[in-house]
Amino acid sequence: MKRESFGGRFAVLVAMVGSAVGLGNLWRFPYLVGRNGGAAFIIVYLVIALIICLPIMLSEEIIGRRSESNVYGAFRKLAPKSKWNIVGIISLITPILIMSFYCVVGGWIIYYLMQSCTFHLVHGGATDPDMFGKLATRTWTPMIYAFIFLFLTGFIISRGVQKGIEKYSKFLMPLLFFCTLGIAIYSMTLPGSSEGLRFLFKPDFSKLSLNAIFEALGQAFFSLSLGSGLVITYSSYIKKNESLVYTAFSTSIMDTIFALLAGMAIMPAVFAFGMEPSQGPSLIFITIPLIFAKMATGPIVAVIFFFVVFVAAITSSISLLEIVTSFACDQYGWSRKNAVIIITSLVVLPLMVICSLSTGVLSNFTIFGKNIFDLFDYVSANVCMILCALAFVIFVGWKLKYESVEDELSNHGSLRISPALIKTLFFLIKWVAPIAITAIIAMNFM
């Protein structure tokens, strides 16, 4: 059976950006920037994106397109009879863990979107200070909404690469961009909004601690969907005549633009209404609804806002499911539909149910002081993704070597790309990224 592929350059870009732009951009980036010294943090973030994340993304692209295989199969193909396929197995754990809590959040988003559409959110709901607490601690309601979110994700993935991922991303991502831009412009024209822009952009190098650097690294990994085999999987669908360097640069740039735009949409409004900036669920599900309740235009802005959050979340969630689906189809020869049904119902659903209950009846069940929801978040982002990313760059820099990198980045010599650029990128892959990641892990332990 012929392997599927993306239709063209634009399709690759929207699919990659669709995966990258998600909850990470909306609810963590703006807050991290504000708390860690504004523009000073942005500069650190950009440096990390350029010297650590770009080489990782290129390495994943090279592994994916060269092997034309899923994350596990890729190592089997490129390094047969070696232990490298263990890396492939560990990479498969990450998307499963992330999906388990992503669907729970996706469920909350659908609930809030529906409450916005019926205007219940602004008239009544949001003014109840514990609306979110009441939802998250219930047993059945959040689970049912999480299931709807999982079902939608599974539906899109079961349609395939071109008819599913590509078709929905092409339509949803431009829409997402213009809606976010619209809200940002509106938010920045509110009286008193300049305080929010100052929070975001005023450089303050004194707030830039060592901890801020860890946070920037973790955030960049999560936001760019690195270290989980996502880029390997999507790149296995990139045609041989597309430029990998172009894709990596433009995905990183677009993701950062989205994150900044999200900050400009959220923070000015937070300050204009005299609220405290926060992050995570409390920002999106408590602070922002309170703002909508106070805004004259709240009912309409609320619908657009939760639609934006929903689109950002679903295009990321499909990418997570695709990593595992592509593994099942390639390795076991299952049909896409069967793979999606089996993975979602037997693997993701049970874990999702536990995650959903962990904010309610199971909240007292903790491991290392974290409930299951937070534990999955921690293990995936701080352990699996970092280790796998390190393995990916070492694999490309030390096992595949320069010739393969040159071959892939220049499309077997048919692409006009400066040899100096390839040499620099290879140097980043072979030396800079592995050393920087190891150093940051080491510092984290101390």
Ligand code: TRP
């Ligand atoms: N990048 C997404 C976000 O910012 C999350 C995400 C989607 C992800 N796919 C991933 C993270 C794969 C790691 C790996 O919310």
